[in-house]
Amino acid sequence: MLILQCPYCGIQCDETELAPGGQAHLKRHGPGSSDEDFEAYLFDRDNPMGVHFERWRHANGCGKWFLAARCTTTLEVFGTYSAQTTEPPAEIADRIRARRPNWEGRT
Amino acid sequence: MSDAMTALNGASMQGPVAAVREAALQGMVLLRGDLADETLAAVVKDLTGCDLPGQREMVQAGNTAVAWMSPDELLLLVPYEEAGTTVASLSQALEGVYHLAVDVSDARALFRISGEGAREVLARLCPVDLSPAAFGPGEMRRSRLAQVPAAFWIDETGTISLVCFRSVAGYAFGALSAAAESGPVNFL
Structure with missing residues (x-):
């Protein structure tokens, strides 16, 4: 069972209270972009064993989107943060490095 | 009717x-807006007698209550007959301030x-x-x-x-x- 803290209401949300939104920090390639970029934006997704960044929505609560950093193998949660960011905040990255010294950062 | x-x-x-x-039947009015806005806080206080609730809080005053629903949403509990006039008063008092007030009682x-x-x-x-x-x-x-x-x-x-x-x-x-x-x- 995955438990994430909603950064907006501070509730420790059970997974069933949330709606998943897939991979976080995607860069949108829209009109005018190359076919390769657009295809990658639509279909290319990471599927790591380890540190992963995801979008979640507190669907049965405040209704806000937020981002979460977690480990896909152990379900360890490194932290949740605002969706209005293009990169994980430094404190989240530090926490991940403290727990996963071999983590190479977001690729 | x-x-x-x-x-x-x-x-x-x-x-x-x-x-x-x-x-x-219970009157319920949904109010969305910037909860940090002082005008909004003053209008809510004036109408319901309640201070703005903090995160996940609910403030009660007599037969009205104000509850925090999300970072930009409040639920005002008022007597059923007063829900319509509450929305009208909110819209009038908050003219020019970004907000959304709806009677959701029914x-x-x-x-x-x-x-x-x-x-x-x-x-x-x-x-x-x-x-x-x-x-x-x-x-x-x-x-x-x-x-x-x-x-x-x-x-x-x-x-x-x-x-x-x-x-x-x-x-x-x-x-x-x-x-x-x-x-x-x-x-x-």
């Missing part, structure tokens, strides 16, 4: 340790779960820590009731009030009744 009715016409059931009943259903097993009834349906240490009066909690969204609070007497969408009132009452049918487990 036709009479206003609650969703289930006041349905009720009595279990061994808790009772579930649909409450009478779009919601309200249940009361009373008795010493009230917390247990809800704990069987919601992924929420309902122990007295974690959840007490003055908090508005939005969560999931079995398969539908709901919001609830508890008063000093231990009675839980639960709000859900009117369209799922039958489902919510069924789920609450089923949970209230068996005896206590005393795990809370």
Whole structure:
């Protein structure tokens, strides 16, 4: 069972209270972009064993989107943060490095 | 004009340790806006007599209450007959300030779960820590009731009030009744 803290209401949300939104920090390639970029934006997704960044929505609560950093193998949660960011905040990255010294950062 | 009715016409059931009943008509006004805005806080205080609630809080003053629903949303509980005038007053007082005020009284259903097993009834349906240490009066909690969204609070007497969408009132009452049918487990 995955438990994430909603950064907006501070509730420790059970997974069933949330709606998943897939991979976080995607860069949108829209009109005018190359076919390769657009295809990658639509279909290319990471599927790591380890540190992963995801979008979640507190669907049965405040209704806000937020981002979460977690480990896909152990379900360890490194932290949740605002969706209005293009990169994980430094404190989240530090926490991940403290727990996963071999983590190479977001690729 | 036709009479206003609650969703289930006041349905009720009595279990061994808790009772579930649909409450009478309750005025509910949804207010969205920037909660940090001083004008908005002053208008809410003026209309309801309540200060703006902090995160997940609920403030009560007489027969009105204001509950925090999300970082930009409040729920104003007022007497049913006053919901319309409350919306009108809000719209008038907040002219020029970004906001959205809607009378949602007839779009919601309200249940009361009373008795010493009230917390247990809800704990069987919601992924929420309902122990007295974690959840007490003055908090508005939005969560999931079995398969539908709901919001609830508890008063000093231990009675839980639960709000859900009117369209799922039958489902919510069924789920609450089923949970209230068996005896206590005393795990809370």
